[in-house]
Amino acid sequence: MEIRYLFLDMNAYFASVEQQDDEDLRGKPVCVVPVEAETTVCIAASYEARRCGVKTGTPVYQARGLCPGLFVVQARPRRYVEVHRAILKAVESVLPIEEVRSIDEMRFRLLKNERPHARALALALKRAIRARVGEHLLASVGGGPNRFLAKVATELEKPDGLVLITKEDLPKILWKLRLTDLYGIGRRMERRLNRLGIFTVRQLTEAPLPLLKRAWGSVLGERMYKNLRGEDLPEIETHRRTxxxxxxxxxxxxxxxxxxxxxxxxxxxxxxxxxxxxxxxxxxxxxxxxxxxxxxxxxxxxxxxxxxxxxxxxxxxxxxxxxxxxxxxxxxxxxxxxxxxxxxxxxxxxxxxxxxxxxxxxxxxxxxxxxxxxxxxxxxxxxxxxxxxxxxxxxxx
Ligand SMILES: [Mg+2]
CATH class of the missing domain: 3.30.1490.100 (DNA polymerase, Y-family, little finger domain)
Known part of the structure; x- marks a missing residue:
């Protein structure tokens, strides 16, 4: 089954922008905070900081303990939006964006003649960002037969990842994941699935449709069932565009x-x-x-x-x-x-x-x-x- 969608997620976006703009921060553990106070939490952490266990949500005083030499940088939202716009422009030189999901995520729908070249296009997207916006801005790109699997693929390799999920290797890739790795399954849904006897993604993919409908309700349950099988579903509420x-x-x-x-x-x-x-x-x-x-x-x-x-x-x-x-x-x-x-x-x-x-x-x-x-x-x-x-x-x- 061919790759119909590409999903792009900037890696450690705010922290990467800081490293792009300030040479001294490159290769260093960096965490970005909304205000300058020790009681505040990190809203982004560079990969160097993540290696010491600093995550989004880690309080600054704790982050300093985990990561000696940590650079704590105050967020510059205006700058992040500016870079966001530059990124949109760069990627649109390769492919038109289907949807901007957030400041650091976007999705592309491939035309029939583009689908055989999904991998080359994914690489071109990453290249365009590095060349036109900044070489320290890395992105993970995922591709799949539907929007759901393209997003799942994006999560599989970070930073600078590129994973394409075709229908053929669906089980091989999905079965390795935890339930909460899947978009639409948080802690609460996980507990609910556990109560229905589902503990692994494999069990989820093999569960009958009525069971998923019980977990998610009939509309979303059916979507999850089809999404897991690589079906290309229309977006919910596509009529509401503006x-x-x-x-x-x-x-x-x-x-x-x-x-x-x-x-x-x-x-x-x-x-x-x-x-x-x-x-x-x-x-x-x-x-x-x-x-x-x-x-x-x-x-x-x-x-x-x-x-x-x-x-x-x-x-x-x-x-x-x-x-x-x-x-x-x-x-x-x-x-x-x-x-x-x-x-x-x-x-x-x-x-x-x-x-x-x-x-x-x-x-x-x-x-x-x-x-x-x-x-x-x-x-x-x-x-x-x-x-x-x-x-x-x-x-x-
Ligand atoms: Mg991101």
Whole structure:
């Protein structure tokens, strides 16, 4: 069975960026921390640090004990996003990305004529990152007949790994793994499987469908059953590709500074809908149609986020700064959606996320717009004009 997907995972991403940028850190044990305090935990560790037992989540004082000479470096989220964008550009010179999974993970779907060359393409991806972004940025690439197995393959060899799982050698590779090595099996699911008599991956692959349905529920159980057999399944909820809002502006809102607030308002709405559906956005697209007929379109990849404040900052970067032409129509599109993104390890982003949750709770309880960014009231004041922010047809990129 052929390789239909490649999955790429940057190795020790934050720590590698630090080693790439600072020669003195190369080959040394490095751990990255969100704030400078001994009570904080490592959010990333270089392979040199991992060899002494330092992991993500190890408290700094403990890490220092485990690893004499440890370099403790403060995280630079902005830099990681910058490098992330450079990586996306580099890999897209080889293959179009199917999905950006997180700041250091992405997936590619191979076309029929590309599949026989999966190994060469995987090597080309790794090469492109080293050549165009930095030679100390290593990635593990996995390939498989479906998305699930491509991800499993990525985990098998680190750092700088390359593992392709074909249907023929499925048992040989899978049976060596522990249950928790498989995507979708955490400690809790493992206990549940144990109670159903499944202790090994081999037992899992040989278990009948009804048993997996009992463990995961009928939909996810069937997916796991088929995924383990190399079937290529459609993604869940493929119909939901974007959250978008657009609005035709009344004359008094067409000045660029008013139009910008309308765009922010559209974004606030789209972000709230997206959070309600349990997604985070990996990209933001802004489109403006000027009164005279021209357009401005701008796009940016994001570290997947559902925090309104983070998104509003991103929108600010996309806005044409010295624009004077009146705007007729504004559209914002949240794309490259990721399901079930958790709270960020970075304090600033985490704060923005928690703020978004808090506002959602208040607005759910006391009605929409009970709490909203103050600047948006400027839009409301203009000539008593009420903006109809009902759901408009989705504007797809
Ligand atoms: Mg990684």
């Amino acid at each position: 959250f978008a809002h657009s609005h035709v502006l009344a004359p008094e809102l067409r000045a660029p500074e008013k139009a910008r607030l309308v765009a922010v308002r559209l974004l606030v709405k789209a972000a709230a809908r997206m959070r309600k559906a349990g997604y985070a956005a990996g990209s933001l697209f802004l489109h403006l149609r000027f009164l005279e007929g021209e357009d401005h379109a701008a796009f940016t990849h994001l570290t997947p986020t559902f925090a309104t404040r983070t998104l509003v900052f991103a929108l600010r970067r996309l806005w044409p700064e010295h624009e004077r032409r009146p705007v007729l129509k504004a559209s914002v599109v949240l794309g490259h959606l990721v399901q079930g993104a958790g709270l960020s390890l970075f304090p600033a982003e985490r704060k923005n996320q928690l703020l978004a949750y808090a506002l959602d709770r208040i607005n759910r309880r006391y009605g929409p717009d009970t709490v909203r960014p103050a600047a948006l009231d400027l839009v409301g004041e203009v000539g008593e004009y009420r903006i109809a922010f009902d759901r408009l047809p989705d504007f797809s990129v």
